[in-house]
Amino acid sequence: MVEAGRDSEQDPARAGTDAGGAGGQAASRALFERALAVTPGGVNSPVRAFNGVGGTPRFITSAAGARLTDADGHEYVDLIGSWGPMLLGHAHPEVVAAVTAAAARGTSYGTPTVPELELAEEIVARTPVERVRLVSSGTEATMSAIRLARGFTGRDVVVKFAGCYHGHVDALLASAGSGLATFAHSGSPGVPESAAGETVVLPYNDRDAVTAAFAEHGPRIACLITEAAAGNMGVVPPDPGFNRFLSETCAAHGALFVTDEVMTGFRASARGYWGIDGAVEGWTPDLMTFGKVMGGGFPAAAFGGRADIMARLSPDGPVYQAGTLSGNPVATTAGLTTLRLATPEVYEHVAKAGEIVKQEASAALSAAGVPHHVQSAGTMFSVFFREGPVRDFDDASGQDLTAYAAFFHAMLDAGVHLPPSAYEAWFLSAAHDDAALETIAAALPGAARAAARAAGTGVRG
Numbered sequence: 001m002v003e004a005g006r007d008s009e010q011d012p013a014r015a016g017t018d019a020g021g022a023g024g025q026a027a028s029r030a031l032f033e034r035a036l037a038v039t040p041g042g043v044n045s046p047v048r049a050f051n052g053v054g055g056t057p058r059f060i061t062s063a064a065g066a067r068l069t070d071a072d073g074h075e076y077v078d079l080i081g082s083w084g085p086m087l088l089g090h091a092h093p094e095v096v097a098a099v100t101a102a103a104a105r106g107t108s109y110g111t112p113t114v115p116e117l118e119l120a121e122e123i124v125a126r127t128p129v130e131r132v133r134l135v136s137s138g139t140e141a142t143m144s145a146i147r148l149a150r151g152f153t154g155r156d157v158v159v160k161f162a163g164c165y166h167g168h169v170d171a172l173l174a175s176a177g178s179g180l181a182t183f184a185h186s187g188s189p190g191v192p193e194s195a196a197g198e199t200v201v202l203p204y205n206d207r208d209a210v211t212a213a214f215a216e217h218g219p220r221i222a223c224l225i226t227e228a229a230a231g232n233m234g235v236v237p238p239d240p241g242f243n244r245f246l247s248e249t250c251a252a253h254g255a256l257f258v259t260d261e262v263m264t265g266f267r268a269s270a271r272g273y274w275g276i277d278g279a280v281e282g283w284t285p286d287l288m289t290f291g292k293v294m295g296g297g298f299p300a301a302a303f304g305g306r307a308d309i310m311a312r313l314s315p316d317g318p319v320y321q322a323g324t325l326s327g328n329p330v331a332t333t334a335g336l337t338t339l340r341l342a343t344p345e346v347y348e349h350v351a352k353a354g355e356i357v358k359q360e361a362s363a364a365l366s367a368a369g370v371p372h373h374v375q376s377a378g379t380m381f382s383v384f385f386r387e388g389p390v391r392d393f394d395d396a397s398g399q400d401l402t403a404y405a406a407f408f409h410a411m412l413d414a415g416v417h418l419p420p421s422a423y424e425a426w427f428l429s430a431a432h433d434d435a436a437l438e439t440i441a442a443a444l445p446g447a448a449r450a451a452a453r454a455a456g457t458g459v460r461g
């Protein structure tokens with residue numbers, strides 16, 4: 001095994017240029033060159049590219065527990081967590097065994113199966129949804145929820161918040177947070193005016209803007225969709241009472257309240273962000289969306305909600321929605337096994353590890369004089385490279401992206417793989433043990449000094 005750690009004191013000018021050292025990334029570089037020849041940007045989802053931080057993405061060849069191994073044999077403590085799903089860590093033996101056994105029984109039948117039934121039961125047991133439909137991605141879940149909301153209400157307008165990402169659904173791809181922020185697009189070519197034109201985008205945590213939008217468009221609003229706690233502009237929790245206010249405003253205008261828990265679901269807590277907000281404050285979304293953790297690292301996602309709304313869905317009702325691989329037996333086995341293994345101890349461990357990493361990151365950045373702010377939503381957290389609380393996307397956009405790029409590369413050199421974007425959560429898992437936390441702790445001071453050298457020298461978001 002080759003150690004990833006080298007040169008965490010690199011010159012900030014080298015940040016974003018594979019500061020890891022000549023020769024150390026030969027295999028990843030060669031693979032990336034091949035990928036560029038056959039795949040746009042060399043990646044199958046834009047945030048995987050290093051466009052926001054510069055350099056060559058590492059090709060990961062295996063992962064176990066809290067660690068990733070790349071094609072050059074370097075090992076990294078993983079803080080990407082596949083962008084959220086890997087709550088238990090990579091290649092959890094019981095998940096691997098269950099998935100292997102499921103695959104041996106056949107990988108897809110196109111008929112109802114037991115694992116999909118049991119996964120649906122598990123979701124209904126943990127959340128306020130009464131009926132749930134399984135799909136294959138978070139994007140499909142939000143797209144379907146929006147269609148159902150429109151079909152149920154007979155209205156067209158959708159309200160969303162700037163900086164909240166709900167997948168690459170046409171109607172929701174306006175001011176959509178991390179990927180688009182990292183790539184400096186304001187929306188996306190290819191999304192027709194007719195699709196985006198029915199979307200109202202408001203500043204997050206802004207009650208006045210919500211009140212004004214409903215006053216103007218109320219009778220045309222089918223639904224308001226929000227991340228239960230925003231995680232795609234960095235972690236920005238709703239102000240106390242904000243989600244309840246949204247729920248009440250929707251109800252007052254006959255619109256549906258849709259909470260997107262694709263990221264927070266079964267991650268922020270065992271019952272998602274709803275478990276620490278709605279369950280406490282006494283509000284219930286009309287529809288919810290889920291993904292990531294409930295797929296256990298496989299393509300599985302879901303949307304669900306009130307029985308009378310879900311009854312409008314085909315085959316019971318007229319709103320069409322379908323999928324050849326929806327409820328796939330291997331994917332649902334992975335998700336079901338993951339949820340069953342996600343005990344209170346798992347959430348306690350992830351929370352405790354998060355507290356340690358947050359405290360150490362903040363201490364290192366403070367010692368180096370780097371402006372920063374740490375925010376959390378349940379067990380999720382992120383570090384903003386700017387001073388002061390972040391309440392909305394404008395605040396999040398005030399980050400020093402050059403400082404983050406230098407920090408990211410120094411961490412990578414020291415064997416810690418952060419998300420290659422300043423607008424993402426740092427994901428921990430039950431597998432982040434003392435040794436993994438020590439690697440992170442050892443990497444932070446040098447990375448903070450690299451960020452300090454780069455701070456203020458370049459791009460602000």
Ligand SMILES: Cc1ncc(COP(=O)(O)O)c(C=O)c1O
Binds near residue numbers: 138227231264
């Ligand atoms: C809150 C939220 N909603 C929806 C999505 C879309 O999910 P997917 O990438 O599985 O399509 C994501 C992440 O990608 C997300 O974080």
Ligand SMILES: N[C@H](C=O)CCC(=O)O
Binds near residue numbers: 047048165232
């Ligand atoms: N921020 C995105 C979702 O949470 C990252 C995942 C992706 O789009 O690849």
